[in-house]
Each structure stands twice: as C-alpha cells, then as structure tokens.
Amino acid sequence: MGNKIIAVFKMNAKEILLNMSMLTSVLLPVLMTLMFRQIDMVEGQTVPFIIINVIVGITFASALGAIVMGLLAEENEYGTMDHMLTSKKEMAANMMGKALLLFVITFVILGINLIIIGYTEMLTFGGIPSLLLIWLFFFFISAGFGMLSNSVASSSLFIMIILFVFAMAPYIELLIDDRTNMLRQFFELTPVYQVKFIEEGAVAVPHLILTVWLIVSFIFFLAIFSRKAKPL
Amino acid sequence: MKIKISGIIGTESADHIHFKTGGTEAIQMSFEYLTRLEETADPKWINVVRADIPVYKRLNIKDHISFYNKWYNRKFNVDDLMKQFNLEDAGKVRLADAGDELNQRLSFIHSLLCEQKNILFIEPFFQATRENIHLFHKLKDQLKDQGKSIVVAVTKTEDAFLVQPEIMRLTQHGLQEVETEDSASAENDNQISKIKVKAEDKTLFVNIGDIEYLESNEGKVFINISREKFVMESTLQEAEKTLGSHGFYRCHRSYIVNLHKVREIITWSKNTYSVVIRNPEESKIPLSRTKYNEIQERLITL
Numbered sequence: 351m352g353n354k355i356i357a358v359f360k361m362n363a364k365e366i367l368l369n370m371s372m373l374t375s376v377l378l379p380v381l382m383t384l385m386f387r388q389i390d391m392v393e394g395q396t397v398p399f400i401i402i403n404v405i406v407g408i409t410f411a412s413a414l415g416a417i418v419m420g421l422l423a424e425e426n427e428y429g430t431m432d433h434m435l436t437s438k439k440e441m442a443a444n445m446m447g448k449a450l451l452l453f454v455i456t457f458v459i460l461g462i463n464l465i466i467i468g469y470t471e472m473l474t475f476g477g478i479p480s481l482l483l484i485w486l487f488f489f490f491i492s493a494g495f496g497m498l499s500n501s502v503a504s505s506s507l508f509i510m511i512i513l514f515v516f517a518m519a520p521y522i523e524l525l526i527d528d529r530t531n532m533l534r535q536f537f538e539l540t541p542v543y544q545v546k547f548i549e550e551g552a553v554a555v556p557h558l559i560l561t562v563w564l565i566v567s568f569i570f571f572l573a574i575f576s577r578k579a580k581p582l
Numbered sequence: 583m584k585i586k587i588s589g590i591i592g593t594e595s596a597d598h599i600h601f602k603t604g605g606t607e608a609i610q611m612s613f614e615y616l617t618r619l620e621e622t623a624d625p626k627w628i629n630v631v632r633a634d635i636p637v638y639k640r641l642n643i644k645d646h647i648s649f650y651n652k653w654y655n656r657k658f659n660v661d662d663l664m665k666q667f668n669l670e671d672a673g674k675v676r677l678a679d680a681g682d683e684l685n686q687r688l689s690f691i692h693s694l695l696c697e698q699k700n701i702l703f704i705e706p707f708f709q710a711t712r713e714n715i716h717l718f719h720k721l722k723d724q725l726k727d728q729g730k731s732i733v734v735a736v737t738k739t740e741d742a743f744l745v746q747p748e749i750m751r752l753t754q755h756g757l758q759e760v761e762t763e764d765s766a767s768a769e770n771d772n773q774i775s776k777i778k779v780k781a782e783d784k785t786l787f788v789n790i791g792d793i794e795y796l797e798s799n800e801g802k803v804f805i806n807i808s809r810e811k812f813v814m815e816s817t818l819q820e821a822e823k824t825l826g827s828h829g830f831y832r833c834h835r836s837y838i839v840n841l842h843k844v845r846e847i848i849t850w851s852k853n854t855y856s857v858v859i860r861n862p863e864e865s866k867i868p869l870s871r872t873k874y875n876e877i878q879e880r881l882i883t884l
Contacts, residue, residue: 353652353653353655356652357649357652360648360652361638361641361649364641365638365641368640368641428636428637428638428639429636430637432636433625433629433630433635433636433692436625436626436697437626582626
C-alpha cells in the first residue's frame, strides 16, 4: 500500500509541474496575494480581514480543489489509472497519494500567502485545527466532484461551485448587508467563513460547524467512491 | 483461471479459454468475439494488454516505467528494462509524442510488471512493427519464466500463427484447434494465366501473377491481392494443384504463397516462422517448421 501511495505522489507531482493549467492553479493564490499586498502598500493600511479570509479560501479552492478535481477528471477522461486499479484498496491508495501531495502543496502555498500578507497568527496552535478541518472538507468535496467528472472540461462547473460558493463566501458581506437574509446566513455557515468567527474569538461553534461540513463532505466522497468501486 | 466461452459466443458451450500457468494460447476469433472477450476479462485476475495503453501524455516513458515499478513494488532496474525493450534513447520522449510503437512497448513492460498472473493480449500484431513482434517473443519467454499464463486473441489467422505453430479458433461452435499438419504437395503443370474468383455478386478473372497469397479459413479459400480479398471456389489443395507450376508454394496447411512476392523469411522463435510478402502492409504469412528449409531451396531455384 505504501509503495502505491508514494508512486501516485511522485507521478502526480510530475504531472502538476508539467501541466500548465494545474501549475497555474497552484501559483494563482500566490499571485493574488501579491496583488492584494500591493494594494495594501499603496494605501498604507493593513489588509482587511475579509481579504485574508478570501485568500485562505482561494488557496484551498485553487491549490487543492482545482488540482484534485483536475487530476481525477483527467484520469477518468483518458483511463490512465483504470487499468491499474483492481480493488478498493488500490483506489484508496490512489486517493491517499493525491491527498499526501496536495496536503504538502496546500500548506506550503497557504504559508507563503500568509507570510506575504503578514498574518501568521493563523498558523499557530489555535488556528491549525480549523485549517486542517477546512483542508479535509475541500479535499473530500473536490475528490467527490473529481470522481463525478468524465472529462477535464466537465470539472470546470464543479470548480466554479467550489470557488464561488465556498472559497469566496466572505465576500457575501459586501453583496448583502442584511444579516437576516437567508442567503447571507447560509454563506456565514460555510467553512471558510468560520475562519472569521475564530479570528473574532469564537471557538466551539465554528469548529462544530466545520466538523459538520467535514462529515457531510466525507459522506458525499464515500458515496461517490463506493459507486465507482462497485465494479471492482 | 478460465473464461467461459458461452458468454462470448452467445450460445451454450462447455468450452473455456484456459490460462495455463507458464503456457501460451493463441486464439483467432471474430472482432465481435474479441470485443466480448475483452469485456469479460476480470481485471482483478487478468491483465488485458492493448496496443494503446492509457498514459499520462505529458510524462515521459521513463517516468511511466518508474511509476509501474513503484506501484507494483517491483525491484526491476528501470534502465535495464528500457534497454531490454530498446527504449534507451526514448526515455525522455513524452508519451504525447511517442507514437504507437513506443506505446506498445510500454504496454509490454506493464504486462511484465503487473501483479496479475494471467495476461490477455488483444491484437498485439495489429500494425505492429517487426521490432515489436521480436520484442513480443522475448516478452513471452520472460512471462513464462515468471510463471504467468498468456492468451493472445487476434482476428487474423496469420497473426495467431505469429505467436506459435499451434493455434485455436473461436467460432459459434466453440473453441477448436486449427490443424497444422502439412498435407502432401501436389504438382500440376497446366499453363493457365488467370483464375476465376468471386467478389459479392461479380465473377472476376485475376492474373495469377498478381496474387500475393491464398488462405483457407472456415472452409473457404480467400485470394489476397494488394489489400483486396476474393473468394475462390475451390479447396486449397485444388488451388495448390492449379498454381503449383506458377511459383506458388504451400508454406502452411492453411496458406499458399506466391514465391515471386516473397520478400523474406523471419524467425520469431524456435518454432515460429513467417514469410513476409512484398506489399505495403508487409503481410506476414505463417511458415510451417517442416517447410522452412524447402521454401528456401524453392526461392533460390525460382
């Protein structure tokens, strides 16, 4: 099992480096952060937390979600792994290889972004559990969508959902002022938004909400995984 | 490991395709049966080797071999494998630019490294280069040494004979052995220049000199002339009598070849030979072991 995880890790790492679209997805959050940093320097003020929150969301959506979806969608489109996967265990190894690689990539990119923007408090003991929960949520939801995609093109729709519904959720504050609005209330419950509440001092409720999202995404992932593994 | 024939031919049959440890079976069948066989093969137990193995197009050949080696936890030396399959200079070639020949070699390497003990080759000689046919024979020996069992499924009889002299045929009646004993040759010195053939509802008269080879398949005799096939209304033995004096030679129980069109003879393995026809496809016609010396004499004195 370990050898298979390492094999997928190495193979997918090379694939990401050689695939311009994937490499762009990895580097895009860093470029956006540099851009936001530039704005901050011009105005001479600190970056509003909403921007930091969105940067965190986009890092998870782009450097993790888009990549895992792209890798799985391409495997489905060309059947590159189908002839290698003969059991559930091997399918799991394929997922774990990807998870390991994307764990490293996401947190390296997130670390770089938070350093650029000057907000490293999130990488402390208090912030790490929420980031881990968000990472797991994004991995499971994206891997589920990736397994559903028959081609790279069809995964674009799912990437949009991840990006606009989950990654950019904090922007809802700018669009809807009314806190009683149902749509705003929904967005306030999304995983990335919980980072804001944690920053404001709340601990139990945001972590509970994140755990619920994680359970939902894991059930979704498991359902798609089992359906795909059925013929094996 | 065995596959029930009834699931492939769609009628009741007690026959099975057997994967025998260290053994090789070459089976000729229709394209329809071939497709069903491919679908029936359980990937858990059988590794299906197609010429176009799915690959990561952006990665190179060496990356793929390293990936297979790691995934299957094999301890092969990747450079040695590349050398064995004549890929030393192709290691850095991206699969998007590799072409069918290199892709097929990669599929050969995959069959060598995979975990399954049973290997099913689907049309391994379809548009295969001569180099790859040689590599297939080397691979066959290596798979045998590993104790793996091989079944080669092809649509053309002559392709089945490229594997070994003993072949099987899968028809609606089940799995039958194709006889490979040689019948006595017949001589006839008649001096005709054309023969009558059928093409759908037309009767044509073709120049004997244009014929490349004749083959017998399921009771019919087919004449092959530059990519076209015609039915001849006679047996192969009668055709041999008629054409014997025109430089035609019965090189195999099921084949008569025009010696004037023979380009060369290839030895694939100890008992497997082919006569290569001088045509754009370089058609490879099976040559019986017992005819190997005789055909050479006939070609010299032609």
